Amino acid sequence: MIDWPIAELLPHAGNMILLDGVLRFDDDSLEACATVRPGGPFNDPDGSLPAWAGVELMAQAIAAYAGCRARREGVPIAMGFLLGTRKYSCNVERFPAGSRLTLRALRSLEDESGMGVFECHISGDGLQAEARLNVYRPPNAGDYLAHVQETPHD
Template identity: 60%
Template sequence: MSLFPMAELVPHSGDMVLLDEVVRYDVDEVETRVKVKAGGLFNQADGSLPAWLGVELMAQSIAAFAGCHAREADKPVALGFLLGTRKFECNVEAFPLGAELHIKALRSLQDDNGMAVFECHLNGPGIHATARLNVFQPPDATQFLQESCEATQHV
């Protein structure tokens, strides 16, 4: 059973919430789980998920990590951004239907401005994927987005 409902941890809605549960979290690490089910937004014809979706599963795990800490502090879940990934490697082309995947994300760096780096691992039956994700959670996402839009309009 999940520590918190996933829909309350990530700023996604409906079918875009891809994870099933947070297995555990602490000050610098989170472990999540998902079982590959048919009929999702990203399923291939055979029910599998393409391996590149591993990056999104890792990013949602980081969002769940932030959401757990926000809930623990009695604060609202805040919007964050995946800035990029480095060294995504996966030993399979797809995650098969029915596979149970475990994702671990370990925060290796965070600055005072909301930038962070997480070392991520995704494992399942015969499956191993790794990546380093760079993320950003601004103190005020609404203001950040507004400033970004205004800057774009002036270009």
């Protein structure tokens, strides 16, 4: 397991952090672990996570990958954005409370503008989910957000 605290790798805070830690990291991939804990912002009343929350778990694995890269390169953790997902499939309707999950994110494309595509997988006891996530990490997220807020929307 990587010794870096997960809270230092993600631009999330408090109960928005769904991952427990990073198991492995290399130039193109990350493997992380998570335990489904009741009382989080996405949990159902029985403590389970709905299957759609798998996309957030995958996005956090990608953010942890970016955080590990930033930490290795000695630069600050930067904010990124989930643009969308393709072909999300999950063999369960919910991840039961107490489930121990393994997440894998494999970078399949990344360009200089900050656009990236990752193949992501979640596995656990009888659980399987997979998707391709499109992400964007602008060079300066603060400037990007200010520009988006100033742009008129119809």
